[in-house]
Amino acid sequence: MPTVKNRASAILGEYQQAQTEVVGKAVILSDGTAGTVESVWLDDIHGLRISIVGHFGKWPVSTIKLMQPD
Template structure:
């Protein structure tokens, strides 16, 4: 399944990286999710909620 392979690759690439979101929240990506409506979403350690990958303003690590 291509979708699951792509999700796994995204998890491998993103989990543990530090991000700044467009709303100013910052932290380390701790999980990656697949959302039927919006595609990839991430959760950031220390913040409640899940954000679309498109809301990432800066990523490093």
């Protein structure tokens, strides 16, 4: 069981890091949608998904074309 717990901890750690890096940043998606990232979700099918303030829906994080630098 320790291996499973280690993997689960690693996944949750990466998820938390992704939230820290992306939430609140201005982004432009590959479909031209632009705005500020509101939330990040972990999806069984698509992996990480984001929502953008003022836009209905959730997009795969892989569709981010440009992101506001730090």
